[in-house]
Amino acid sequence: xxxxxxxxxxxxxxxxxxxxxxxxxxxxxxxSRVAAALGFHxxxxxxxxxxxxxxVARAALDxxxxxxxxxxxxxxxxxxxxxxxxVILDAEDVTDSIRSEECGRQASxxxxxxxxxxxxxxxxxxxxxxxxxxxxxxxxxxxVFPDARLKVFLTASAEVRAxxxxxxxxxxxxxANIAQLLQDIRHRDERDxxxxxxxxxxxxxxxxLDTSSLTIDHAVAWVLERYERQQSS
Ligand code: CDP
Numbered sequence: 001x002x003x004x005x006x007x008x009x010x011x012x013x014x015x016x017x018x019x020x021x022x023x024x025x026x027x028x029x030x031x032s033r034v035a036a037a038l039g040f041h042x043x044x045x046x047x048x049x050x051x052x053x054x055x056v057a058r059a060a061l062d063x064x065x066x067x068x069x070x071x072x073x074x075x076x077x078x079x080x081x082x083x084x085x086x087v088i089l090d091a092e093d094v095t096d097s098i099r100s101e102e103c104g105r106q107a108s109x110x111x112x113x114x115x116x117x118x119x120x121x122x123x124x125x126x127x128x129x130x131x132x133x134x135x136x137x138x139x140x141x142x143x144v145f146p147d148a149r150l151k152v153f154l155t156a157s158a159e160v161r162a163x164x165x166x167x168x169x170x171x172x173x174x175x176a177n178i179a180q181l182l183q184d185i186r187h188r189d190e191r192d193x194x195x196x197x198x199x200x201x202x203x204x205x206x207x208x209l210d211t212s213s214l215t216i217d218h219a220v221a222w223v224l225e226r227y228e229r230q231q232s233s
Pocket of ligand 1: 024047107109111136137188
């Protein structure tokens with residue numbers, strides 16, 4: 001199967017809800033709660049890209065200078081697993097370390113490389129298990145699960161997203177500067193939206209939801225209601 005092509009018989013595959021959106025749009029919180037409400041599996045594809053960035057840094061490779069083949073080969077083989085909400089890379093719990101802003105920046109650089117994206121495709125699709133999957137990221141609806149039963153594009157203003165990220169980091173005891181976060185978010189939006197492969201954009205058939213003035217509970221309820229409507233139509 002090539003990137004972007006639909007599986008040959010989507011009818012027999014478990015349903016997928018794809019939730020894409022820019023940095024700190026709330027997609028992780030919304031997607032994980034929707035998954036819990038439906039008893040579905042959950043894929044945080046950003047965590048895979050973040051772990052890939054960490055694996056690249058630890059191998060002393062440079063996303064901007066090392067050859068794409070070498071980077072893709074490394075991330076395709078990285079020993080990564082998810083267990084009880086924890087992210088394990090090479091037998092080490094990296095759940096917290098991959099959340100740093102620096103790791104997000106590096107992930108965005110690594111994620112711009114088409115061969116790296118291809119090397120991570122099968123890993124992401126393997127999360128599609130019964131009874132279903134909620135997947136969040138940038139290209140869940142367009143490339144990884146183009147046959148998703150429901151496609152949602154979550155947005156929020158850059159200012160609201162910077163505030164959310166600030167609160168997230170402070171809650172984890174990580175020092176942050178809101179002006180710097182806003183600048184980082186704008187840069188990351190720009191890089192993720194302008195890259196040639198799987199750019200961040202609303203997929204065809206996706207519903208857009210602006211969460212700037214919504215609580216997470218409201219956004220979760222909105223997605224669940226759309227999914228139920230989709231099921232009964
Ligand atoms: O937490 P945040 O929304 O800022 O980012 P993330 O979802 O953890 O993803 C980190 C970076 O990985 C993004 O800025 C993207 O460049 C990249 N990414 C991607 O390209 N495709 C995905 N499906 C998920 C993440």
